[in-house]
Amino acid sequence: MASLRAAAQLRPMAARVLPRTVRTYATPSVKPFFTGEPERPHVKTAIPGPESQKAVAELDTVFDTRSLNMLANYQKSFGNYISDPDGNVLLDVYAQIASIPVGYSNPHLLKAARSEQMASAIVNRPALGNFPSHDWADIIKTGILKVAPKGLDQVFTAMAGSDANETAYKAAFMYRRQQERGGAHVEFSEEDIASSMLNQAPGAPQLSIMSFKTAFHGRLFGSLSTTRSKPIHKLDIPAFDWPQATFPLLKYPLEDHVEENRKAEDEALADVERIITTHHLPPCAVVVEPIQSEGGDNHASPAFFRGLRALTKKHNVLLIVDEVQTGVGATGKFWAHDHWNLETPPDMVTFSKKAQTAGYYFGNPELRPNKPYRQFNTWMGDPARAILFRAIIEEIERLDLVNNTAKVGNYLYGELERLAKQYPGEIQNLRGKGQGTFLAFDSNRRDEVLKKAKGVGINIGGSGERAVRLRPMLIFQEHHADILLEGLEKIFKS
């Protein structure tokens, strides 16, 4: 912030955002990625303003709006800025719950969206497993598979994070049962076949997927059984009696709690091993987020994840890495698990959100079920979205956005660290060092901070019970970080 403030002193004041509040912004020291992006937020009305209120009231008659955060006009949103029907323009560091990768109305993506290949993909949506298009191999090879995690060269495409995880779980169950039977060539027994139709073992096996406390993996019945984020996600929904292991909740700053944190991670790994060896429904896979996101932005060290990989290998349990929120560049690596330096890759990696399509990667050919139609559904994803992901990857490469995010993340982390010293009640447990812009901190008055942020021109989200989570897009630059930092300071001062 020092450099920012020094620069600001040299320039005249730049904008009036709130009545009676003069704010200054840095001039970009690095070239903006896009011409035509707003230079700063512009807050004209209380949010929601009168136009938004009218539209929300109309929408509420037919669609549940109680979780509505703000109404947006996306045709008028550009780059890092989201616009609303009242003409308010906010810097968006929430980005549709971490889902917008390269900016609103990104020109390169719009070009892909306007292509004839896209028009045909939208109108002629195939049942991919039965009738893929002649260019499907090309679309996934130049897109989805071009960024496949190391060691994983195959993909099963899906629709969103929940079913990406659930199809990965299904693959894990089929793989385990195939091993128990003695291999892919061994036929199902009559008992397997008959009992499966009755939802009973052995056909519907007494096996489980293990996840971690405070994890989030989706909200359909199987994925929700592995989700342990908040009661509001789970209440009243039947669940499988699957096990949860302790996640090592680290203490910050990390350098002051090295021993304690190592002990917490060792204990968590011991808990994993205990469950694998003793749970009444043996886990055939462990699913884990590189950074627990909905559950409050909980991090663990690369050593912990290497230990988890070793344990799963030792006990013949598959490791599924859920990169739905962490994947596609935000942590300063394309995949967050790239930070771990694993000796052997995860067995499956799931993706969605910033990929704008979904699915899971795998490498082991035995994870293809032994017969067709075992892993199948009508659409199996959406080629239109796969075409878009390809354009996203092109844009990431063109603008070197993974490195950008690593660099800007380091800058932002450093400035937040400084701010934390100034406002110790407002920024606690700052986390995400070296993890790009995938940063978070706890705040004593989190909900108030999130709410007030709109007034200073920033759209920002929370996670868990008291974390402010930063999920800017990959096109977030230092001058955007400066606007965010100034906005936060304004709130902290208020």
Added chain:
Amino acid sequence: MASLRAAAQLRPMAARVLPRTVRTYATPSVKPFFTGEPERPHVKTAIPGPESQKAVAELDTVFDTRSLNMLANYQKSFGNYISDPDGNVLLDVYAQIASIPVGYSNPHLLKAARSEQMASAIVNRPALGNFPSHDWADIIKTGILKVAPKGLDQVFTAMAGSDANETAYKAAFMYRRQQERGGAHVEFSEEDIASSMLNQAPGAPQLSIMSFKTAFHGRLFGSLSTTRSKPIHKLDIPAFDWPQATFPLLKYPLEDHVEENRKAEDEALADVERIITTHHLPPCAVVVEPIQSEGGDNHASPAFFRGLRALTKKHNVLLIVDEVQTGVGATGKFWAHDHWNLETPPDMVTFSKKAQTAGYYFGNPELRPNKPYRQFNTWMGDPARAILFRAIIEEIERLDLVNNTAKVGNYLYGELERLAKQYPGEIQNLRGKGQGTFLAFDSNRRDEVLKKAKGVGINIGGSGERAVRLRPMLIFQEHHADILLEGLEKIFKS
């Protein structure tokens, strides 16, 4: 067929489809909906031909192709005709597993796909529950909700049939538990909250969704627990111990088995009541397809469904009608359950496939959970697909396609009935009278029929163990029916 053959005699032969096979086609007696649609299939090579084989081999290295039926070139597909990379052009009466509503490369849909509203929707995909677009109310009111089943005026949008059903199930569980608690205003107990996080009752309740034998409702963990179609769909996947009721497997022709069929339906209803009142996991909802599709095209009478509605009302169990495959016009009504003349509407109706988007309709405001974020996920559907559904509805209205399908279906049914008399081993248990083009019949050599159909220029699918299912698009006309009938006869003769 008599009129068809008489007409054919007056005209010269029209096409050579297979070597040494002369075939004749009727001239359309009704104006074709689209100019530029092929007049007939064109089979140039064995299918798959050399180009397709090459492309499939390439695709197989990265994507499971064992369920592949044929590779398609959708840019070259038009109307009722699907093209492949070898230049083969087939009449498609399978339509991406009943999912293409108004023809490949439909001009009106392409116009919507090329619109700026669509481009923005593709590129700026919102987290709908938090940040809907300013035009979302308009998009759903002029689209999805314009065709809402009678009595149902609200919608929860989803991605595909499986999650449409699962979110409907979740709504049912929350509704039931809310009743048990004493109303929406009663807070969750500490025990509810704590146990839900442990996947245990009462927070994760010991309740169930009841479905029917041979039903299909999807393949994720909750929906698969209600699916009872085939072992290959269920083997090795853990399932909830939810109950299945007998579905009345009717005997054909219906007019010769009136008493027997009534008895079968009465027994099935008795089974439903027995399960509702005795199952150890009480059902809070019954889910049913108007016509069991994947399970073999099993029909029941409107009286049966009225009985089911009465029973569910009597026992305070919700009725969820799964119109994923039957919905959007194919049965000669917009929704298949319109055939039933229910006194009170179903509680929820799920949709996907021909809607090209997915979700569930409901009317009772108490089916909105008592708090926000209980029914929620990042994307909650896809506005791009909702815009497309609106265009589909416009096209259905413009061309009066529901009535077209009723009319053509009657014609096709009559001709199939005649064919059945000529080839009694080939067409058995013809079903779907009065149900538009949603027709099916059993065949002694079903798999052979499906396979040979490509050689005579027809892409056709099966369901269950031995049914040939017809799932033409809504733009299927009498002259297309004639081509289908001739093709079938050619196969039967071979």
